[in-house]
Amino acid sequence: MxxxxxxxxxxxxxxxxxxxxxxxxxxxxxxxxxxxxxxxxxxxxxxxxxxxxxxxxxxxxxxxxxxxxxxxxxxxxxxxxxxxxxxxxxxxxxxxxxxxxxSAHEHHFNFNEAVSFIVNCDTQEEIDYYWDKLSAVPQAEQCGWLKDQFGISWQIVPSNMNEIMSSCTPEQLDRVNKVVLKMKKLDIAEIERAYEGK
Missing domain, CATH: 3.30.720.100 (Signal recognition particle alu RNA binding heterodimer, srp9/1)
Structure with a gap:
C-alpha cells in the first residue's frame, strides 16, 4: 500500500x-x-x-x-x-x-508456524488454562506449540524455560530435550525432574 x-x-x-x-x-x-x-x-x-x-x-x-x-x-x-x-x-x-x-484481496500467504506467539506461564495451572483455551488443532500440538481456531500458532511455556535451557549441562540438556520432545502440552514438574536428574 x-x-x-x-x-x-x-x-x-x-x-x-x-x-x-x-x-x-x-x-x-x-x-x-x-x-x-x-x-x-x-x-x-x-x-x-x-x-x-x-x-x-x-x-x-x-x-x-x-x-x-x-x-x-x-x-x-x-x-x-x-x-x-x-x-x-x-x-x-x-x-x-x-x-x-x-483483506479480501488476493494474497499468496496465510498464517503458518513461521510466526508464533509465546505465552510465559508461572504455574502448571496457567499452562493448562491457555492450552485449553487456545488449542484447536490436535495434530499441530507438539513441544508446547499449538494452533488456535484462527490458524495462529502459540507456544505455551514455563516462564523459567529459558533459564533451564541456558543453565543446563550437556547431560541435563539431553535429559530435558528427551522429555520435552515427547510432550504436547508442557509439564513443568516433569521438565524440572529431568533437569534435576530425578
Whole structure:
C-alpha cells in the first residue's frame, strides 16, 4: 500500500524488505498514546478473511489483562472487502499490542508456524488454562506449540524455560530435550525432574 492518508491513519504505507518480511509504516501521535513503536500485525486473508473481529474478541476474553483499542471497518463500495469487516483495529493482550485486519484481496500467504506467539506461564495451572483455551488443532500440538481456531500458532511455556535451557549441562540438556520432545502440552514438574536428574 502506498504511503498516504487512509481512514485509520494520516500517513500509512505497507512495504516488504529484502528478506521478504512485511512492514507497516504509520504516523503515530505519541501524545497520550501507549502503543510501542513495533507491533505485531495479523492480516486475515483467504478463508480467514472476515474473522479478524471474532479473533480479537476471543483473545480479549482469554487474556484477563486486555483491552480493545482503535477500530475502523470497511464501508460499502470498498469491494472486494465486505462492509463491516475490519480495515484496521488494535488490541492489547497483557503488555503486548496487536493489530488485526481483514483483506479480501488476493494474497499468496496465510498464517503458518513461521510466526508464533509465546505465552510465559508461572504455574502448571496457567499452562493448562491457555492450552485449553487456545488449542484447536490436535495434530499441530507438539513441544508446547499449538494452533488456535484462527490458524495462529502459540507456544505455551514455563516462564523459567529459558533459564533451564541456558543453565543446563550437556547431560541435563539431553535429559530435558528427551522429555520435552515427547510432550504436547508442557509439564513443568516433569521438565524440572529431568533437569534435576530425578
Amino acid at each position: 502506498p504511503l498516504q492518508k487512509y481512514p485509520f491513519n494520516e500517513l500509512y504505507g505497507w512495504i516488504q524488505d529484502k528478506y521478504g518480511l512485511s512492514w507497516e509504516i504509520s504516523l503515530a501521535n505519541r501524545i497520550d498514546e501507549r502503543r510501542p513503536p513495533i507491533i505485531n500485525s495479523l492480516l486475515f486473508v483467504g478463508d480467514k478473511c472476515g474473522k479478524a473481529e471474532a479473533a480479537m474478541n476471543y483473545y480479549l476474553s482469554v487474556f484477563k489483562d486486555s483491552e480493545k483499542g482503535h477500530f475502523a471497518g470497511y464501508e460499502a463500495g470498498m469491494e472486494p472487502d465486505k462492509e463491516g469487516t475490519i480495515m484496521y483495529s488494535d488490541f492489547r493482550l497483557e503488555d503486548q499490542w496487536f493489530i488485526g485486519m481483514d
